[in-house]
Amino acid sequence: MDEQNKNLILATALSFVVILIWFVLFPPPDSEAPVDGTVQTSADAPADAVVPAGQADGPAPAVLGTAVQTRDEALQAAPRIQIDTPRFKGSISLLGGRIDDLHLKGYRTTTDPDAPIVTMLSPQGTTDAYYALQGWAAGSGISPEAVPGPDTEWAQTAGGALSVGNPVSLSWDNGAGQIFGRTITVDENFMFSMTQSVTNNGTDPVTIAPYGMIVQHSQPDDLENFFILHEGAVAIADGELAETDWDDIAEAEVNPAWGRQAIVQKGVSEGWIGFTDHFWQAILIPNADQPFDQALTYDARSDIYRAVTRLPTQTIATGASTEITTQLFAGAKEWAILRDYETAGVPKFIDSIDWGWFFFLTKPIFWLLHEINKLIGNMGWSIIGLTLIIKALLFPLAYKSYVSMAKMKELQPEMEKLKKDAGDDRQKMQQGMMELYKKNKVNPAAGCLPILMQIPIFFSLYKVIFVTIELRHAPWFGVFNDLSAPDPTSIFNFYGFAPWGTPEPGSIMALVFIGILPLLLGISMWLQQKLNPAPTDPTQQMIFAWMPWVFMFMLGSFASGLVVYWIANNTITFTQQYLIMRSQGYKPDLMGNIKGSFSRKPKAAANDPKAPASKSKK
Structure with missing residues (x-):
């Protein structure tokens, strides 16, 4: 056998073996399984419980029940603000102020032109509940019942339907001297901006900490479980990318400070965290002006996953007010759009796409x-x-x-x-x-x-x-x-x-x-x-x-x-x-x-x- 044929056979055989092993061990994924809306979930799942941490520790607020409902039933359970932009449509629940109803206009579930458009977020109570919320965790000088929780009904004070160039404003008065406000804007793509404010008209200073949260009820039904694809949590913390599978979150050790299984990164100077699947993602992006803690948590009792950002505790003096602005990305992982957001200041946002080990080539x-x-x-x-x-x-x-x-x-x-x-x-x-x-x-x-x-x-x-x-x-x-x-x-x-x-x-x-x-x-x-x-x-x-x-x-x-x-x-x-x-x-x-x-x-x-x-x- 001459050297030329030896080399050719060696190289070709190597290619064949590598691809064959990959194909056998990790076959192409099955088609997505439809969600039929009949799976039961726990009725007492603490879906929106705020994770305690730091000076603002306190008991979890009351939560809504999570008995299974159809999507229409869940949407009619609370008053809503409609969302209509060039890229998506949906609504915001005034009960808890959740962004929990979102459909992507530019994408359909199949190549059939009459196929339904892709559903990005779903309200609590449905089998595929997946939503985002923001709020404040109570500290000294204020009780947990005096901060807005998941069952707090907000009042819309400005704006009609949320659209590009037309923000909406929400307000809630706790009756104890503090007035909470929230202004939500949306751009022409997939980014929400939420400005939360607190005005303290009480007689004493109050200590509270702002947080953001993305909640996923159980693992998604349409997981592809394919070796080449990451599905689960994705985060940037101080320039470092972290990809965490759903099972790794569920198998994390209980963190005493957070009261549940948790993977915590403290004192992040710039970054983001959220959940991703094959083509879509929901990401929390805190303001880069101050450090924050980020965590991935899991409640085994209710089978609920959370991606959480928590900003430093603030003390608000009598007669004073404060506000904090954060962002939420909820949409398709389009390279050009992620690049534009990265250029605008979201660190390494393109890395939310799973480029893999050969990222220097991909x-x-x-x-x-x-x-x-x-x-x-x-x-x-x-x-x-x-x-x-x-x-x-x-x-x-x-x-x-x-x-x-x-x-x-x-x-x-x-x-x-x-x-x-x-x-x-x-x-x-x-x-x-x-x-x-x-x-x-x-x-x-x-x-x-x-x-x-x-x-x-x-x-x-x-x-x-x-x-x-x-x-x-x-x-x-x-x-x-x-x-x-x-x-x-x-x-x-x-x-x-x-x-x-x-x-x-x-x-x-x-x-x-x-x-x-x-x-x-x-x-x-x-x-x-x-x-x-x-x-x-x-x-x-x-x-x-x-x-x-x-x-x-x-x-x-x-x-x-x-x-x-x-x-x-x-x-x-x-x-x-x-x-x-x-x-x-x-x-x-x-x-x-x-x-x-x-x-x-x-x-x-x-x-x-x-x-x-x-x-x-x-």
Whole structure:
């Protein structure tokens, strides 16, 4: 077995093994399970209990019951302020002042144009309750009942429906001398700003601490539980990113200061915290002017998760007032919007997207894909354009590799002679080979470098295609209307010509009856192999013969955008290799090698200009 074939088999086998292990252990996620609204929850769950901490410790305020209701019933349980912006619609509950009803206008649950729009937040009482609230924790000089809690009914004092440029104001008088106010604004994207105020008209100073909270009742029903994707809590604390899975929050130790299982970061100078899933997130962003504590807590009794921010305790003198402004992001993880918020002062907000271990590759790859798509306006063609640019950047390495491969072909007769002279003396053969490589300035390892370089690029691009919302429901052409989903064609729907679907992605039937794109992938890999004659060794020959078709079936259930990249990569690689090898005086016998693959004996050296005549006629 010559060194070139050894390196090629090693690199290809390594790629195959890595991807195969990943595919078997971490298969593509199942489709989202619908929420039917029938699951029961605890009726005494302390959903909105303020976590005590510091000087403002105190008992938890009373809470609303959490018996299961339909969404309409939960929405009618309290007076509401409507929300209507270009990006979402919903309402704010005056009972507790929760932002708990939010739908994203620009996103639908499926590619069907009549599908429901995505629900971002849901009110307490429903099976999928998920909401945000702000308030004050009582300290000295004021009782817990005298601060607004989850069952406090606020009065709207200004504004109608909340919209861009039209803020709303709320007020609550505790009857003990303190008046609490709240002003809520919203921008044209996904950011709320909440200014909370307290005026102390009482006879004594009061000590209180402002807090923000995002509440999730139990783990979401539509978790994808896929290795490549983080779902759970995400936070930045003093420039450090922390991603915490739901199970890790539930398994945290009880923190005595917070009275429950909690993961606490104290004295954060700048940062944010919240919950994220595949494409959406709700994030609390305190004002960066003062330090704050942030925590992730879990109540095992009620199965409720919270992301909490707590600002320093304030003492408000008689006749004085104070106010604090915080922000809430609730929406889609669109890269351009997160970047704009980061530029405006939200630290490392782009990192709320799960870029993964290869972030140093995934971030620039996505940026480049995003910029190409801005010019082209089609993600499918943008992926092909991205492939062209990546191949151009790797061209110097590819050039050296293919030049080395061409020189190896020229040295084939001398290598065969060395093997014959050395016989069973492997050390003598290896020494002779090294001298031959050194004399002719050939690097036998150069042939596998482009393949090895493709492994992290492949994984990084897969990460980009899988986690970024810009690829969600992104159409290409015809039936390819979602590049983040597997190929929608199959023999079952006559490769897209019939109006019905294909087998469930990830099923055995879907793996066997593959679509057009995986077929093109297998053919492109097979043609790339035919630039070189089949190896004479039977084991090598078998590996090379099966590998394109194994990859074809293995990648059939991967995102179609990734398969588009692989097809484009193979096509460009084939063209580069053919032209470079010809420029070095070696003319690949493509048709001869294809014909040889269908014969019993491999066409071992038919296109080797220096091979003996007896071999070239095989």
